[in-house]
Amino acid sequence: MRFDIITLFPELFASLLTSGITRRAYEGGLVDVRLWNPRDHAEGNYRRVDDRSFGGGPGMVMLAEPLFKTLTAIRAERNEAEPAPLVLFSPIGKVLRHTAVAQWSQSAGAVLLCGRYEGVDQRFIDQYVDQQISLGDFVLSGGEIAAMALLDAVARLQPGVLNDEGSHQLDSFNPALDGLLDCPHYTRPEVWQGHAVPAELMSGHHAHIERWRREQSLRLTVQHRPELLHQAREEGRLSRQDEIFLKNLPISGE
Incomplete structure (x- = not known):
């Protein structure tokens, strides 16, 4: 182009x-x-x-x-x-x-x-x-x-530009994330200034890790960009598990 x-x-x-x-x-x-x-x-x-x-x-x-x-x-x-x-x-x-x-x-x-x-x-x-x-x-x-x-x-969306071909698919707003915000990310050391990496990410259980990331994505989106969550819901991109998590999510300030 x-x-x-x-x-x-x-x-x-x-x-x-x-x-x-x-x-x-x-x-x-x-x-x-x-x-x-x-x-x-x-x-x-x-x-x-x-x-x-x-x-x-x-x-x-x-x-x-x-x-x-x-x-x-x-x-x-x-x-x-x-x-x-x-x-x-x-x-x-x-x-x-x-x-x-x-x-x-x-x-x-x-x-x-x-x-x-x-x-x-x-x-x-x-x-x-x-x-x-x-x-x-x-x-x-x-x-x-x-x-x-x-x-x-x-x-950055062109083939071969990013080191990891699929990395942009996990960016915020991407359809692969149903248009939601990306989850938080952590790297070494495991403990920094007294703060540890979330245990879910250290578990080695891929299904648990993916679910944790999905829930953090939902949490951030509802807190900071609720209109994105509303759009995803209207388009049927939220699962029953997503809705259960959101229903039980504490309201900010509680």
């Missing part, structure tokens, strides 16, 4: 593409990332890419024309019968969740637009943006961090 990133700060992506375990996806070509700076397609001696907002107010707005020329160059290079979607990271976008990441991981990629300043000229958005994505109800200085979050989430 291929992701073309439109950004005024392409240098921000250097560490993502060359560090950590997901670099295997980029170096191996599983996820082809290409960076495009609108300044390279801007006019004038100063290669201007922004201007003041009509109607007044603080901040600057990204100009439509340099973005259009950048997108045109990307479309020409991709040369696809079906143009890849143009995605803008913005507060009005749908919040990115695991289901969407999984879908992106099976796609041919996209063009990702990283906004800056007060935003992008609305006429460009109306004319060319196909989808908007948000990381949550907060504002970043630009879309680069959001783009890197999407790339990292997609890259």
Whole structure:
């Protein structure tokens, strides 16, 4: 798959593409990332890419024309019968969740637009943006961090990227966990600062270990993300044993 990133700060992506375990996806070509700076397609001696907002107010707005020329160059290079979607990271976008990441991981990629300043000229958005994505109800200085979050989430789902092929299937929100939160994890030493690893994990009894992990996943989800548990219940993904555990789970504060 291929992701073309439109950004005024392409240098921000250097560490993502060359560090950590997901670099295997980029170096191996599983996820082809290409960076495009609108300044390279801007006019004038100063290669201007922004201007003041009509109607007044603080901040600057990204100009439509340099973005259009950048997108045109990307479309020409991709040369696809079906143009890849143009995605803008913005507060009005749908919040990115695991289901969407999984879908992106099976796609041919996209063009990702990283906004800056007060935003992008609305006429460009109306004319060319196909989808908007948000990381949550907060504002970043630009879309680069959001783009890197999407790339990292997609890259780790590619075959051969993680050391353990099935490890991502036990991540929080994954269908293999019925969309619930992951359970707690422990490692050596067996006792640290007076706190021991739960006895169930040391038992060597695989069925007991799996049941303990399931119950901890249920406990964490009901405590921190009850809406995920409600969804799993509505979709019939909770077993009778799960429901018995939840029924007997002490209410927080008791």
